[in-house]
Amino acid sequence: MSEPGQSPDNPWPVRAVATRVAKWIDRLGTVWVEGQIAQLNVRHGSPTAFLVLRDPAADMSLSLTCPRDLVVNAPVKLAEGVQVIVHGKPQFYTARGSFSLRVSDIRAVGVGELLARIDRLRRLLEAEGLFDRRLKRPIPFLPNTIGLITGRASAAEHDVMAIASGRWPAVAFAVRNTAVQGPNAVAQIVEALAALDADPHVDVIILARGGGSVEDLLPFSDETLCRAVAACTTPVISAVGHEPDNPLCDLVADLRAATPTDAAKRVVPDAAAEQAQVDDLRRRSAQALRNWVRREQHVIDGLRSRPVLARPLQALDARAEEVHRARRTARRDISRLIAAETDRLEHLRARLSTLGPAATLARGYAVVQVVDARESGEDRPILRSVDDAPAGTRLRVRVADGAITTVSEGADEAH
Template identity: 70%
Template structure:
């Protein structure tokens, strides 16, 4: 027994041979969107179209951080009964349900409740975002990049023909006439401000000729300065590789861009002064440093010349031979003393030699011979004569040699006497 296949609840899958008609696709899209249910949506109103006598008012709700918007419809009575007048630029929270209109293929949010976001709520959100960014370390001074001393090209993001642009350009050119600017005019308030500023920021950051970027705007209300406390813009400033100077509003104003930027300037004029050095002041500083350097060099030369003069005035350098002259007499005296000591030693030794010579002369054989004695030697042929010590060694006929004081004679033994 075979089971029956349940009947399909919808149309069969579309193919090139069996495509779905437009009504089927529109119906399916409407069904899927209807499943989302009611939602709360926050944004900024950029357009209000409520014609008298009509039953529907049309609005455009835009995301302040990105270039995205949503069509909104509501009852004109809902706009008239709002506790706070709703105008273009108002920040609101809406409650409604998305609807897909099959007739024209469009999506809109049909709202039944609109709440204006008050200043207190906006400030509370900014404080929560401030705490979040601080916890992530985006306000850490160690992340701040130093500004170049003399930037070649300065990027400027500001409103078109605004007082902030005029202040920055005029002050910078007055301080350093050769300064160059890359100006990007964007919206500085309203729903389109954040996307335009981020796009200009990225463009200038990728320009290799731009050395520093100034983000400038004049004063304004809290609502006017809201784009500069936007989280997306703050993170874009942190992501820049080029130093960014935030000059938003006046001194009391402190949007979050001031904290994440590399430098906070109180006003656009202050930003120009902090980024561009004053040519006159720098020239005066160079002249002052040159004068101080010349004075320091002169003082050093004078000190060294005085030291050289002191060295030259010292006796050893004023008369280098004076020391030798003073020592010459002492050397002469020591030489004479040495000569006398040597002479005395030689005389003493000569006397001793004479005494020894006299003693040797007295004790020697020559002195004995001089007194009449003689030395008798026996002649032995070619051999050396031998001294006769006994008459037994000289029998008669023996050849002898008699040595006297003044010479020697030869003789022969004639006989022996006792």
């Protein structure tokens, strides 16, 4: 037969299981636990108070029980959202099958301790590079839709929407109202942040809350919220508290605004200011254009006033007489040269006529050439000796006014 509780044939009764679980939990001893009070129930006339202690960084909680006097006489007024440290012993109630922590001491977490913890978290996030300015995403100049996470009907919501709408009337908002303090703030803000980041129409997200104490602003220094802000792909503007307040989400966000009003001024441009700037730029550009035209007109007037452009033919007129005088001189010199050369040519022609064969022929001389049928007229040899013209030789005799042909009768012996 199997051991009790190890098979369906030999099961343990409920009382056996509950008793054994209670014995195991009873061995744990006492423990100190820190968290935020999520629920507080102090019934009138009941000696026992019931609390729920929540972990602000995770969706986990513990049920607490304690004497009613311990809550009434606590060092600070206990309420939902208060951060406390409790000392208690785990217990398992066999009658109801429930677990709770039986508290014997409750202490409030002091401001100094909270600030020290925030500083340790700040150094951790800084070491991981979550504050690096190179990771900051630029804020769009004119976003289509602005995501706004803030408390319901809060002054921060009114300030952001009123100021932004006054600066740019066409601005659109996607508002997510969440708790901004207390035990549920971190979870609601992270959920709203994820929803707005996933919305493709949202171009920038504003996380806004008014001022408050260190305890009130504690959710905005929560590690879970800081990492959620750093993980967003949409630019995030942190506008939490007033100027002196500096929660950790200010350092993780892409832009820190001193107040919600400052965030509204940074997220959209001022339409009136932009119009004034456009008008000023138009006026300045028109003035600059007019000044440029005046400068260029002055340059053109200066060029036109110069003599070469004012009277372009003046230089030609001044040189016209000189040109005419030079032409007359050149024509006279050329005429004189032609006349001198003509005279020289006449002299040369006269000398040539005197020395040429025609003049000799005119004086009664003749040129006798031997006529040979095999030779042309130009190649006929000139008769230079009587031996070259024996009897019967045909001869051509050229005189001043023509030429005659004759036949030689031989040498003249009488000569």
